[in-house]
Amino acid sequence: MKTSTPHKRSNLPENPKFFDHIFYWAWHYTPSGGMPHRSFIAVTFVRLAFWLLPFAVASQFVGDDILLHVYTLAEGHPAGLLTVLSFACFFWWDICCYKEKKYLSVQDYYDRKGNMERLRHRRRFFIYMALTLLAAVLDLWLYSLCEERYITILSEFSR
Numbered sequence: 001m002k003t004s005t006p007h008k009r010s011n012l013p014e015n016p017k018f019f020d021h022i023f024y025w026a027w028h029y030t031p032s033g034g035m036p037h038r039s040f041i042a043v044t045f046v047r048l049a050f051w052l053l054p055f056a057v058a059s060q061f062v063g064d065d066i067l068l069h070v071y072t073l074a075e076g077h078p079a080g081l082l083t084v085l086s087f088a089c090f091f092w093w094d095i096c097c098y099k100e101k102k103y104l105s106v107q108d109y110y111d112r113k114g115n116m117e118r119l120r121h122r123r124r125f126f127i128y129m130a131l132t133l134l135a136a137v138l139d140l141w142l143y144s145l146c147e148e149r150y151i152t153i154l155s156e157f158s159r
Helices: 018-029 040-059 064-073 078-097 100-113 115-158
Strands: none
Touching: 018 040, 018 100, 018 115, 040 078, 040 115, 064 078, 064 115, 078 115, 100 115
16 A cells, blocks of 8 residues: 655745845846846855955964964965955856846745745845945955064064
C-alpha cells in the first residue's frame, strides 16, 4: 500500500533571499535607459563592504611585527589585494546568479504578497544601502589608519 509522505514540498515558489531583495530594488530604481540588467553590481558592493569590515577592524588590533610582515608579503597593498580579489569573486558569483529571471521571480513574490510587504522590503533596502555606505566609509577609514601605521613603522625601521 502506497502512502504519501507527510513532509512533501509544496509547489509554491521559494521565497527570495536577502540579496535577491537588494537586487530587485536596485533594478527597480534604475532608470530604463540605465541598463537595469547590471543591477547585480549593487549586491556585489553590499557584499564587499560587509566582507571587508571584519578585516579592517582586525587590522587595528594586530601587532606591529605582524602588520609589517603582512605589508611586506603584499608589497605594501594588502587592503587593495584583498579588495580586488574579493570583488572579482563576488562579481563573478553575482553576474551568474542575478539575471532578469531572478528579477521576475522576486517581482512575482511581491505581486503575491501585496503592498505592505513591498513597502517593508523597500524600506529595508534603503536602510541597508545606507548601512553599506557607512560600512564602506568605515572600511576606508580603518584601512587608511592601518596604512599610516605601516608608514610610521617603516620610517622607524629605516632610522
